[in-house]
Each structure stands twice: as C-alpha cells, then as structure tokens.
Amino acid sequence: MLWIMRFSGFFSAAMLMVILSPSLQSFPPAEAIRSSHLEFNLRQSVRLSVSDSPTRFLFRRSPLYRNAEHCSPRDFKFSGRFGVCDPSLVHVAITLDVEYLRGSIAAVNSILQHSLCPESVFFHFLVSETNLEAVVRSAFPQLKFKVYYFNPAIVQNLISTSVRQALEQPLNYARNYLAELLEPCVRRVIYLDSDLVVVDDISKLWSTNLGSRTIGAPEYCHANFTKYFTSRFWLEKRFSGTFLGRKPCYFNTGVMVIDLVKWRRAGYTKRIERWMEIQKNDRIYELGSLPPFLLVFAGDVSPIEHRWNQHGLGGDNVKGSCRNLHAGPVSLLHWSGSGKPWMRLDSKKPCPLDSLWAPYDLYGHSH
Ligand SMILES: *[C@@H]1O[C@H](CO)[C@@H](O)[C@H](O)[C@H]1NC(C)=O
16 A cells, blocks of 8 residues: 555656646657567467466566456357457557566556456467466466467568667567457457556547547657658658658557558558568668558547657667656556666666556566
C-alpha cells in the first residue's frame, strides 16, 4: 500500500510540473527498440515447457486480477485455438526479447492492473528467440496469450543502418507483419512497444473508432515532418510524390490500433516492404522501422487522443537525457528514446518520471 501512496504522490508532483511548464510539446524522433536473433517460419508458435525457462530471468508473480461483474463472460464456443477467436476479447501485440523482457512484462502487468476486464485481454507475443514463453507463464499464470515466432530472416536483408543500432534489430520490424502473423480471426489489434506502461483501461483505446482508416495513433502535426526524410527524398518526385494529396503528420509507431482486416485487404505489408527496398538503394531516411509507416500511412491515420502516447520519456537518441511529460492527461507513458527506466533505476541514476514505471516492474525475487 505504501508504494501506491508514494506513487500517487509522485504522480501529482509530475502533473504539477506539467501544469507549470506546458512548453514541452515537440520531441525529436524517438522510437522504441528491441533486439533478437534466430531463424524460422513465419506463422509458427513456439511452445516450451517451464523446464526450459532460463534461470537468469527471475520475475515475481503478478498481483491477482479479475474481471468486474459487467464483463462479458467467456464464450466456450471459442475455447479451441487458445480461445483467441472469442469476439469479446481485446487483442494486444507486444514483442518479447531478452533485452526488453523486463519492459514487456511491466507493460503487461500495467494493462492488467488498470483493466476493468483484465481476463478479457488476449496477448499476442512476438518473439525471435526461445524460452520466453515460460517466463511469461510464471509471471502471469492465468494470462490468455499466444507466442508467435517472427523470423528475423524475413527482414534481415531489408534493414539498412540507422542513427541508433538498436533501431536496426529485426524484431523492431515484427509490427509490419502482424496481419500475417496473427490468427486470421483476429480483426483488430493494439500494437504496443516494450518500453511503456498503460495507466488507464486499455478497453478505451480498443474501442477507438477508426472510421475508414486502417490505423489509429496520436498524431503530432506541429512536428517538423521534413526531418524524417533525407533531402534526396524531398528532391526526387518519384519518392516525395507519395505524399501528394495527403497532409502528412508525424506519429509514433509504438502505440497503434490496427484494423487487420483492412490491412490484409489492402496489402500494406508489401507496400511497407517496397519502401524498405527503396531505402536500401537510395537512402531516403535515417531512422529504423518508423519511416516506412510514415510513408504508407501519414496523413491517413485516425487521430487518437495524445494521452495514449506520452512518448519521449527515454530521452533523445544521442544522450538519453531526462524528459518531462507533454501537457494534458496521461493514459500511457512511453520511454521511447535511448534511455530505459529499468536501466536507469538499476544504475541508481533514474530520471524523475522513471518512478512511474517502477510500480509495474516484476523483475527480481519476491521480498
Ligand atoms: C524543418 O526541417 C528541415 C530539415 O531539417 C529544415 O530545413 C527546415 O528549416 C525545418 N522547418 C521548420 C519550419 O522548422
């Protein structure tokens, strides 16, 4: 109980800082990151027993969570295939890898703790290495989830070098392939990075109206869109002409609501891959997995309230300096950028807002 009080006390302090300094509006490009390696087939789930669990990952069991009374009861018609086809479920996709595992586990924990219907959330974990399923199971014994193997070879020769090495990790690109990886009965998914916590009911984000759009995300139209692409891109009409008839705005790909039915129908995966091929030969941007999303979707995104991606808390891509919150309410805190809260907390040099991440951390022995 004590930590809750300390937490909320700090939170009020943080909100006060926002009110006092509402100037922190524009952030330089920042993307969440991840790492991995190994090989294999696209739609293949990895099933492992607990005995495979590497002992170096020690996570405490999550606090208990239960559906509130009004939540839709589980429909046993859909009990096969992990029950994943039950239409009352909220689907969330997150990557899992050794380096960001602690972040992913904290993200899942935060979602469960703030949901009115936590047992109605189904998690789709994207992995490129084995052994992580048992870790998830031990931290969340009753969790509804499925693990999907993402083959790094699919993107290996499509990845070009970027400003930060971590942005080049293949698993960063798994979000491009959700429409192919996930079960065909999954019609909508929320994609989340591993360096964030949700502090509101995820079902509110889930019920976003996308209208005719395929993806929804908070847009940042005040950000200078020019800088996400090279001068060569803007000079050559065969590239920049793609934005004709659109008013493109920056959005962060770490939090997206995706209509998978529309995505599959329009073949967006191929369109993203085509831009990645162009990048290999013509160098049209400097960042990793973000620019292809901007190329395909910017100006055609359903805008979601900014509270759902308070991004940039990791600091910039070079120094990892401390950042403040954007003005306004907060439903999701995102440590995009080079600094990660678990690393800074471990090094005893945390940023003030890192204490908002700490309550969801399950890493380490129970006390
Ligand atoms: C936007 O960024 C580009 C490239 O970095 C720069 O040349 C331009 O002056 C910027 N525009 C504004 C309005 O700041």
